[in-house]
Amino acid sequence: MSPQCRKLPDERFIFRLTDDTGMFQHSIYAVPDPTKGYTSDDNARALIMAAMFYKASGEERYLDLVTRYLSFLAYAQNDGWFRNFMDYDRNFTEKKGSDDCFGRCLLALGFTASRTYLPNSIRGVADKIFRDAVDSCDKLSFLRGKAYAAIGLCFKNEEKYHSILSKLAYDIAIAYEHCAAADWKWFENEITYCNAVLPWAMLEAYEILKDEHYRKIGLESLDFLLKTTFVGDMFRPVGCKGWYKRGETPAEFDQQPVEACGTMLACLKAFKLTENNAYHSYARQCLEWYTGHNSLNISLIDPDTGGCMDGLTPKGLNHNQGAESLVCWIIASLASHTYFKEEDKEE
Known part of the structure; x- marks a missing residue:
């Protein structure tokens, strides 16, 4: 793991991007942009x-x-x-x-x-x-909203909410069953944004509800996503300029920081449930994407501010440093300290 990933992340830009209301949505390069609000x-x-x-x-x-x-x-x-x-x-x-x-x-x-x-x-x-x-x-009508909510219910893990969780998990599973095929293990006919939240929600639901079908869907869909978004040991998320339509080729750019964090968290959940070291390795590579192990071989972390660039484009970095990018980097970095620190001591 790179030295930048071994230590707690630089916190300076958190405080620059936060005022007495909350965290600003966007920045112009490394300067908060009040015109875009929160x-x-x-x-x-x-x-x-x-x-x-x-x-x-x-x-x-x-x-x-x-x-x-x-x-x-x-x-x-x-x-x-x-x-x-x-x-x-x-x-x-x-x-x-x-x-x-x-x-x-x-x-x-x-x-x-x-x-x-x-x-x-x-x-x-x-x-x-x-x-x-x-x-x-x-x-809720849309899959990602249901998936995020399901994970929140799993964190809460109170029996009185299990019926709500069951309904959300069932809806996500039905979407998968209606869409998936031998060559397309996914919930929709297009892979777009915040993709890993769908298998992650299935794995979280399995852990609470103990329905093996959710475990199967979670691992199967996560494996398909990893096959789609890894080139060797390098994470390459589906680009937002074109996405990945069924039967076509995935867009390479623009690559966004939110995908690395989400995929990492889903992989860590899969590792916890299966103890399969491959998921542990995938999670590491998602983290390393931020620090330069990516399509452009360049770090997204600004050493002058502690902020995270808003993505990779065909021409290089998107130099704006918004809230989503920053927070996803920080969460991924902090999560790594829970899962990777003991192993790193042995290296």
Whole structure:
């Protein structure tokens, strides 16, 4: 593992990109862009990141960030759902966010409420917002929203929510069964964005519900995704300029940081369930994608700021350093310390 991945990630850009409202959505190069405002999507991810950083460092300033990002989600909640886009004047520009936004918020809240190392006062607020939202899961229409929500329910892991989890997992599994074939082990006829959340949700659901069918789908679809997104030992996510339509060739660019983090987390879950070292290796290579083991052989991490570039393009780096990219890098880096640190001591 590269030296940059062995230590705790550089935290400076987290504090540059966060103000007293929450985390800004975008930046112009390494300067926060107030004109683009904030999103619940990003602040939900940032909530997970801050909780993980607090556990890793024990520093009170990360607990302050947890409180700030959690407060953002409390304000975003609206009639059991979540608004997503907020302008710089702290006004939400929509009454209802997307399914993906709802699912990401529920995931972050389930994660936060279940972290025993956090103060009860914080966990209690996360639990309240979670409870106020969970009944809206039956309004979800899209697979990724269902997958994020299912993972949040798995983090929470309370029996009273298992019926909701069962319905979400069933819906995702049915989509797979309707679409998958011998040469296409996937949930849809196109591989697009945040792909690994689908097999990850199946694996999480299996661990809670003990339905072997979900384990089979999770591993089968993850293996197909890995076959699609790895060239030898190098991670090469499906590019957002064209995606990967069934029967065609995957787009190589633009490659986005969110895919490396999501695939890494799915692989770590698969490794935990199977103890198959291949998944451990895939997870490592996803992490190394950020630091230069990628199609362009260049690191996405800015040594001057600690930020993460917004992706790889055919012409090089996208030099903007937005919230999604930063938080995905930090989460991946912090997750690596849980799974890789003991092994690294032996090297």
